[in-house]
Amino acid sequence: MEDSKGLWKIKYESDLFPEFGREIAASPGGENIFSCIQCGTCSGFCPLSLYMDYTPRRIIAMTRAGFKEEVLSSSMIWMCASCYGCTVECPKEIKITDVMYALKQRAIKEGVYPRRFLVPILAHSFFKSVWKHGRNTESHLIVSMYMKSNPFKMLTQSLLGMKLWLKGRMGIMTDSIRDKKSLQSLLQAVKKIQNGKAH
Numbered sequence: 639m640e641d642s643k644g645l646w647k648i649k650y651e652s653d654l655f656p657e658f659g660r661e662i663a664a665s666p667g668g669e670n671i672f673s674c675i676q677c678g679t680c681s682g683f684c685p686l687s688l689y690m691d692y693t694p695r696r697i698i699a700m701t702r703a704g705f706k707e708e709v710l711s712s713s714m715i716w717m718c719a720s721c722y723g724c725t726v727e728c729p730k731e732i733k734i735t736d737v738m739y740a741l742k743q744r745a746i747k748e749g750v751y752p753r754r755f756l757v758p759i760l761a762h763s764f765f766k767s768v769w770k771h772g773r774n775t776e777s778h779l780i781v782s783m784y785m786k787s788n789p790f791k792m793l794t795q796s797l798l799g800m801k802l803w804l805k806g807r808m809g810i811m812t813d814s815i816r817d818k819k820s821l822q823s824l825l826q827a828v829k830k831i832q833n834g835k836a837h
């Protein structure tokens with residue numbers, strides 16, 4: 639197996655997680671991963687594969703081979719822009735984009751995602767805000783994102799934030815819906831269903 643720098647890493651079979659591939663295959667959209675022919679169409683089509691640590695083709699291969707740690711800590715799954723291009727082009731009709739969602743959910747559940755990478759931080763802060771207030775407040779989201787990833791960058795962005803606020807393009811007051819309790823019950827029910835499916 640090659641690592642992200644193209645170096646070969648030897649792993650003993652006992653260090654792999656053979657059930658990992660089967661578990662992802664059991665997730666919505668993961669059904670066909672074992673029929674992947676490693677043609678590389680997905681990697682060739684992906685507009686972001688150049689910047690990824692592993693290409694989509696490699697992620698599929700590693701997932702089914704049981705390279706759980708490498709896959710879940712990969713930044714690739716968080717760089718996926720969900721354009722669905724690979725899914726449309728795959729000759730084996732593998733729902734690669736949905737597989738990425740399944741991997742992201744698993745990485746969050748196991749707490750192994752890249753901690754300072756912006757996308758999971760953004761996703762987490764967004765969900766927290768919607769859960770609490772029923773809406774997302776852009777300014778709060780940006781502050782939370784920088785505080786958890788790169789607080790120094792926030793200093794350089796604060797002037798821009800001020801300008802946007804003065805022009806009325808970004809609010810600082812918390813946006814909120816009236817019936818937050820109903821929304822929380824709904825989200826709680828979805829969470830329960832998802833947890834039930836994962837076991």
Ligand code: SF4
Pocket residue numbers: 673674675676677678679680681694695698727728729730731732734
């Ligand atoms: S395009 Fe489909 S079959 Fe080809 S490598 Fe990607 S996932 Fe596998």
Ligand code: SF4
Pocket residue numbers: 680683684685686687694717718719720721722723724725734735738
């Ligand atoms: S859905 Fe994700 S992995 Fe697939 S082509 Fe788009 S960015 Fe790449």
